[in-house]
Amino acid sequence: MSQTFLPFTRPSIDEETIASVADVLRSGWITSGPKVQAFEATLSAYCGGRPVRVFNSGTATLEVALRLAGVGAGDTVITTPLTWVATANVILEVGAAPILVDVDPVTRNIDLGRIEAAIRPDTKAIIPVDLAGLPVDRDRLYAIAGKHNLRVIEDAAQSLGASWNGTPVGNSFGNGSDFVSFSFHANKNLTTAEGGALVLPADIDPGLCERLRLQGVQRFADGGMDVDVLGGKFNMTDIAATIGLGQMKHLTAFTARRRELARRYFAAIDPALGLGLPVADFNDCNWHMFQVLLPAGTDRGKFINAMKEKSIGVGVHYPPLHLFSLYRALGFRGGDFPEAERIGAATLTLPLFPSMQDSDVDRVCSALTASLPEIA
Numbered sequence: 001m002s003q004t005f006l007p008f009t010r011p012s013i014d015e016e017t018i019a020s021v022a023d024v025l026r027s028g029w030i031t032s033g034p035k036v037q038a039f040e041a042t043l044s045a046y047c048g049g050r051p052v053r054v055f056n057s058g059t060a061t062l063e064v065a066l067r068l069a070g071v072g073a074g075d076t077v078i079t080t081p082l083t084w085v086a087t088a089n090v091i092l093e094v095g096a097a098p099i100l101v102d103v104d105p106v107t108r109n110i111d112l113g114r115i116e117a118a119i120r121p122d123t124k125a126i127i128p129v130d131l132a133g134l135p136v137d138r139d140r141l142y143a144i145a146g147k148h149n150l151r152v153i154e155d156a157a158q159s160l161g162a163s164w165n166g167t168p169v170g171n172s173f174g175n176g177s178d179f180v181s182f183s184f185h186a187n188k189n190l191t192t193a194e195g196g197a198l199v200l201p202a203d204i205d206p207g208l209c210e211r212l213r214l215q216g217v218q219r220f221a222d223g224g225m226d227v228d229v230l231g232g233k234f235n236m237t238d239i240a241a242t243i244g245l246g247q248m249k250h251l252t253a254f255t256a257r258r259r260e261l262a263r264r265y266f267a268a269i270d271p272a273l274g275l276g277l278p279v280a281d282f283n284d285c286n287w288h289m290f291q292v293l294l295p296a297g298t299d300r301g302k303f304i305n306a307m308k309e310k311s312i313g314v315g316v317h318y319p320p321l322h323l324f325s326l327y328r329a330l331g332f333r334g335g336d337f338p339e340a341e342r343i344g345a346a347t348l349t350l351p352l353f354p355s356m357q358d359s360d361v362d363r364v365c366s367a368l369t370a371s372l373p374e375i376a
């Protein structure tokens, strides 16, 4: 097999961005500075003018959001078991406990119909995740949160560029949205290599957010400083922010291209293979990933190898997190969340990134058709 390897994802960084990064490196100011401020302003404009602060990861943004929401020891936070483990790790990090709610078998996102039954007197917040960039229903979500007086931290790590009923994720939904957390990890739809952004609700002081981001430090005009709160070391560099500024120019085109490629997958996947397909949403979903469910009984490890032999990279996003040792030790067990377990065991992420060619999609689909019988 001499075909070039097709990874499941790859960032698109243009030459102008690379040149801008070189300029920053030569400028004498490489950590947080004017580029960070410019990136925050650009993101804020995208989010309808809401305050935005950038961080060095999308994990740091979630953790700081929980702290700003006042979540800590003795509290519980509701989230999904079918997500990158960071979503739940941050709940433990602030001393709270995760309450997991099974996913909707169609959207693969948290099942909104099951949230109310899971709310306890000590529940302070919900962290919904827009898996693969398919947004959780913001109307239902905020109705539930409002009724039970819960904070919402939208884990939108995968959904920058997606929208809910046409309004871009990051903007306000209904009567006032809460926190929105983005990640700019290399595999996300917009990257800064590593990074994240937190969109703040109106009742949260951006100054406190900045102090939690950097050692709690508050600086005064006379050169003095104070520390009144325990902050982390979560600031973004100007190098990363420069990559982000370059990426923002392409966000609309990236999303449009991902939607085209997703459409092509729907047209080119042989229905006879019996693969479980994602929701065919080409208006709101940003197609962060194109995930199929392998037919029951397929050996996924063998299948991944059969694809690799055809020079195609695939991914698994994600094994349900409650079955990881750390979470089993907290009392979670197999069988707790049957939908997440079924999807997690069968899911496979196919290549999808903006610089992919139409012919690459066809190549992946031919490889699927050849690989399934091969391993049967």
Ligand SMILES: *Cc1c(COP(=O)(O)O)cnc(C)c1O
Pocket (backbone or CB within 6 Å): 056, 057, 058, 059, 060, 083, 084, 086, 087, 129, 155, 157, 158, 183, 184, 185, 194, 195, 196
């Ligand atoms: C990537 C991701 C995160 C964490 O973002 P980092 O920037 O890698 O820290 C959190 N939640 C979800 C759903 C993610 O996909």
